[in-house]
Amino acid sequence: MTAAAARPAADQSELVRRTMLPIFTKSLIDGWRSLVGWSVGFTAALSLYLPIFPSMSGNSQMQDLIDSLPTELTRTLNYQQIDTGAGYTQSTFFGLMGFLLISIAAISWGAAAIGGDEESGQLELTLAHAVTRVEVAAQRFAALVVKILALALVAFAVILFWNGPAELDIDLANLAVTCLLFGGLALVCGSTALLCGAITGRRIWGIGGGAAVAVVGYVFNAIANQSADLEWLHWLSPYYAAFGDNPLANGTDAWTLVGFYLAALVLGGLAALALRQRDVGV
Amino acid sequence: MTSRGSSGPAIEAIDLVKWFGKTVALDGVSFTVPRGSVFGVIGPNGAGKTTIMRALLDLIRLASGHATLLGTDSRNAGPELRRRIGFLPGELILEGRVTGRRLLRHYANISGPVHSGRVDDLAGRLGLDLDRTVRTLSKGNKQKLGIVQAFMHQPDLLVLDEPTSGLDPLMQQEFLALVSEARDAGQTVFLSSHVISEIQQAADEVAILRDGRIITVAGVESLRDTAIRHIRVSANGLSAAELNSRLVPLIGMGELDCRATATGAEATAVFSGAISPFVQAISTLSLTDLVVEEPELEESVLRLYSQPKARR
Numbered sequence: 001m002t003a004a005a006a007r008p009a010a011d012q013s014e015l016v017r018r019t020m021l022p023i024f025t026k027s028l029i030d031g032w033r034s035l036v037g038w039s040v041g042f043t044a045a046l047s048l049y050l051p052i053f054p055s056m057s058g059n060s061q062m063q064d065l066i067d068s069l070p071t072e073l074t075r076t077l078n079y080q081q082i083d084t085g086a087g088y089t090q091s092t093f094f095g096l097m098g099f100l101l102i103s104i105a106a107i108s109w110g111a112a113a114i115g116g117d118e119e120s121g122q123l124e125l126t127l128a129h130a131v132t133r134v135e136v137a138a139q140r141f142a143a144l145v146v147k148i149l150a151l152a153l154v155a156f157a158v159i160l161f162w163n164g165p166a167e168l169d170i171d172l173a174n175l176a177v178t179c180l181l182f183g184g185l186a187l188v189c190g191s192t193a194l195l196c197g198a199i200t201g202r203r204i205w206g207i208g209g210g211a212a213v214a215v216v217g218y219v220f221n222a223i224a225n226q227s228a229d230l231e232w233l234h235w236l237s238p239y240y241a242a243f244g245d246n247p248l249a250n251g252t253d254a255w256t257l258v259g260f261y262l263a264a265l266v267l268g269g270l271a272a273l274a275l276r277q278r279d280v281g282v
Numbered sequence: 283m284t285s286r287g288s289s290g291p292a293i294e295a296i297d298l299v300k301w302f303g304k305t306v307a308l309d310g311v312s313f314t315v316p317r318g319s320v321f322g323v324i325g326p327n328g329a330g331k332t333t334i335m336r337a338l339l340d341l342i343r344l345a346s347g348h349a350t351l352l353g354t355d356s357r358n359a360g361p362e363l364r365r366r367i368g369f370l371p372g373e374l375i376l377e378g379r380v381t382g383r384r385l386l387r388h389y390a391n392i393s394g395p396v397h398s399g400r401v402d403d404l405a406g407r408l409g410l411d412l413d414r415t416v417r418t419l420s421k422g423n424k425q426k427l428g429i430v431q432a433f434m435h436q437p438d439l440l441v442l443d444e445p446t447s448g449l450d451p452l453m454q455q456e457f458l459a460l461v462s463e464a465r466d467a468g469q470t471v472f473l474s475s476h477v478i479s480e481i482q483q484a485a486d487e488v489a490i491l492r493d494g495r496i497i498t499v500a501g502v503e504s505l506r507d508t509a510i511r512h513i514r515v516s517a518n519g520l521s522a523a524e525l526n527s528r529l530v531p532l533i534g535m536g537e538l539d540c541r542a543t544a545t546g547a548e549a550t551a552v553f554s555g556a557i558s559p560f561v562q563a564i565s566t567l568s569l570t571d572l573v574v575e576e577p578e579l580e581e582s583v584l585r586l587y588s589q590p591k592a593r594r
Contacts, residue, residue: 015394015395015396015397015398016387016390016391016394016395016396016397016398016401017391017394017395018365018391018392018393018394018395019391019394022388022391022392023392025391026388026391030379120375121371121373121375122375122376122377124336124341124371124375125369125371125374125375125376125389125431126392127339127341128339128341128364128367128369128371129364129365129369129389129392129393130361130362130364130365130392130393131361131364131392132358132360132361135361276358277343278343279341279342279343280341280342281336281341281342282302282342
């Protein structure tokens with residue numbers, strides 16, 4: 001740079017140099033508190049549900065209770081297979097509480113990454129520094145991926161911990177792919193939030209877009225579970241794509257897994273393109 | 283300073299046009315800023331100052347026209363160009379949870395290299411505590427942080443939108459010293475203001491902007507000559523008509539209003555002529571009061587706009 005030549009040679013003080021991936025690094029550093037908080041929430045939720053499985057599975061009264069519920073309800077909640085460890089973990093955690101928690105985390109992170117940053121007015125100054133818009137979007141998307149995968153890893157570790165004590169008897173490989181699907185589903189919601197935030201520059205549209213994918217996916221799945229006539233709705237549900245075949249018991253095929261991460265990548269790429277095209281901060 | 287790189291202007295803006303919905307924000311703005319100079323742009327709120335700066339930084343996209351910064355087209359320019367630019371937004375919003383030092387380190391990580399001694403030096407001169415959390419800083423101190431952020435990597439071009447807003451007068455002087463040092467080091471400064479005296483002190487050339495159009499580009503000296511002042515003169519021992527006859531012939535005397543007072547006469551006027559003939563005209567009077575007031579810039583601009591030809 002020409003500016004370097006003009007700098008006085010006498011100044012020998014410490015240099016703060018340009019670093020690799022400054023936006024990515026900052027996103028992770030800024031996000032660690034939030035990540036720890038969500039991890040604690042995951043651990044708490046899992047540690048509430050999983051230890052009581054032995055008392056539920058061997059309990060005929062519990063099964064009677066579930067049998068007495070309306071079938072629409074048990075289908076919606078996916079409680080048909082609640083008597084196996086895999087079915088129980090799927091319906092209580094991955095299908096419900098865990099899905100809710102990780103979706104909220106992913107959507108709030110995704111919506112804040114560009115839309116929230118622009119709305120607060122901070123994105124403008126960042127973009128005036130030596131970084132392109134595509135780099136900003138890409139690095140924040142990468143940070144989103146890392147944080148969501150970290151949460152999926154927490155879920156994996158905690159379930160692994162309870163697998164023996166709670167007599168869940170879940171196959172390790174199936175647990176691993178289910179956690180990856182779980183992360184992939186959340187990532188699709190989070191990337192949609194990122195994209196909507198990048199298009200509009202508003203956090204609320206990001207949250208709306210991400211929540212639409214999560215909620216519509218869940219609702220379509222629940223409705224399609226009710227009757228064969230409505231089964232086609234399954235094909236519109238990312239939730240069903242991830243959990244429809246009960247991956248914790250049956251595993252999944254590689255294409256489903258790749259599909260989720262590929263979709264997230266496409267959404268992230270679209271977010272970068274959207275941000276590149278438009279006026280920022282107006 | 284030839285060490286600042288290739289020749290050619292630091293900024294060349296050609297026919298910038300920008301619409302926001304149905305309102306035109308920039309209506310064909312063209313100007314050139316030579317390297318190593320300080321170029322000011324003044325105008326009332328909403329004239330388009332901020333829009334020009336944001337267009338130069340490629341934060342907003344022009345409907346037509348283009349801007350070249352340091353020899354590079356600003357549209358989708360890469361990090362290499364941005365590293366050579368320091369920007370201070372008009373509405374500065376900084377992350378609140380971290381200390382000033384940490385925030386500056388983040389920006390240095392993007393646009394570095396930066397000498398940390400340089401950061402401490404700038405903060406010291408502006409009286410800014412870098413170890414306080416940004417959220418707890420006053421508006422003025424946040425503005426100082428923004429100034430440090432723009433100057434710290436010694437960029438070839440500084441684009442500063444209302445840089446002294448929120449600063450007390452002492453710090454405004456320190457800031458103006460920074461600007462003149464930057465010019466001496468061969469850096470180019472492009473700044474906006476609505477404080478005319480500040481621009482007069484800092485800038486070599488001034489563009490006056492109104493309704494998205496540059497009305498005139500002038501040297502600072504000519505701006506000083508054309509500045510409009512409110513005057514009020516009270517004198518003893520003469521009639522209102524006599525006072526009137528002394529002031530009327532002066533070039534640039536307008537809205538003259540002379541009244542009799544208990545002991546003599548009083549005149550108020552809006553004066554845009556050279557100051558020396560005015561002082562001569564009243565020098566023999568027995569003055570009891572004299573007020574020469576610098577007007578609001580908005581008013582100056584309005585008047586310049588209504589008679590553009592007379593001002594060149």
